[in-house]
Amino acid sequence: MNRFTIKNVIRLLLISSLSLGVILVTSLGAIMNPASAQGNKPTVVLVHGAFAESASWNGVLTKLITKGYPTVAVANPLRGVKSDADYVASALKDIKGPIVLVGHSYGGSVITNAVNGNQNVKALVYVAGFAPETGETAAALSGRYPGSTLGPTLAPPVALPDGGKDLYIQQSKFHAQFAADVPTNDAQLMASTQRPIVAAAFDEASGAPAWKSTPSWFIYGERDLNIPAAVHAFMAKRANSKETIAVKGASHVVMISHADAVAKLIEHAATTK
Template identity: 80%
Template sequence: MNTTNAQDIKPTVVLVHGAFAESSSWNGVLTQLHEKGYPTVAVANPLRGVKSDANYVASVLKSIAGPTVLVGHSYGGAVITNAVNGNDNVKALVYVAAFAPDTGETAIELSGRYPGSTLGPALAPPVATSDGGQDLYIQPDKFHAQFAADVPAAAAQLMASTQRPITEAALKEASGTPAWKSTPSWFIYGDRDLNIPEAALAFMAERANSKETVVMNGASHIVMVSHPDAVVRVIEHAATAE
């Protein structure tokens, strides 16, 4: 006889990567979540624009039955902020070194509101796209120091080679009504993040009334790669919160 009840069913954890990364950046987190029995989906974030990316993630969410925990890294935080759209299955948001913008705010403005970001000088010359836009990459020789200083150089080199570009327009696109005003949120980030300054991350976490904010000493922007255990703990706290 099947004795499983609704309380035993774990929510699906939906992970959304950010700019200059791709879904494999969640591999360490995914491995542990699988071991703990969580269903997971690592979304391939298009990185084309806040609204269009959020609409894509929203379509993925609609395909999942039952409760979900929505996790975003970096620019992926702006995406999850706009992707809930009243979906009652989303029970929690987890921001991993991520933007949590309010209405009208942009990623580029939030990252520059406080000193400490060195992303601008680390970017390669923009690549023109067929639609008249521009794609942005981090220079491969600067990727390790800028993005992933606390992971081994060989791993950072692989991430630099597989990084996916974001459009310049996406970083300048205004956010819509934020999901964190109606959905509980959790935050984790490193105090040596060179993409989004620690002060900006702390400001966004406090403003969102974060249920738990974890600051990893010495951690870079890619905290889920360097500290997957800590990220998984925060996700579990969000997943099991009443």
């Protein structure tokens, strides 16, 4: 290879390296600040609940991303209301621009406590989610009206090194209890991949609720066996919900079985001035 060819090769390698560096920096910037990558639409941050994981939002995410919304599905630690809320709050601080904060089930308790004065959070969306008042617990709220059958479906608690206990739903009872309107095969996958919640989280008192100062929207299934529909209706009314949707025949995982309706409500929250 002559000297001229070697110089050209080196030059091309340098150009390629610089181009790759630009691509990497741009990609990392989009991850850390999704709103900058997709225009002026608010970033939708979704927080899953107990016995679920971030993939439970996949159907909703697909629809929102198609519409051009920047999205982040946070992996909820499920270790306690305050600690989980602090974790989500820290994630929110790295997002520039307006935010729509969405919580499912126990994730509703988390988003209620995660705003912490963050002025970027413009809307809260409760998807079959708890919306507690100061001092209320998830356990007390779920039992406010009859209809929850979660207790008998729980597996024997798993002891933790710190003395706490992790809770799961028995796989054989998961479909009927948690996701009755989801296909059997999908429900089995959900049962196998469910993430446990520490038992004490259900009895931890909530702090000052964000829904008193931030507009809220609610959607839930009429056949929710974890949190009775009457409880959802009570919480939505108390929070002066901008829009409340009770999905006929839907289970606790309304975001999976009725992703269209959930995504549409999130869009309403995102576009309401």
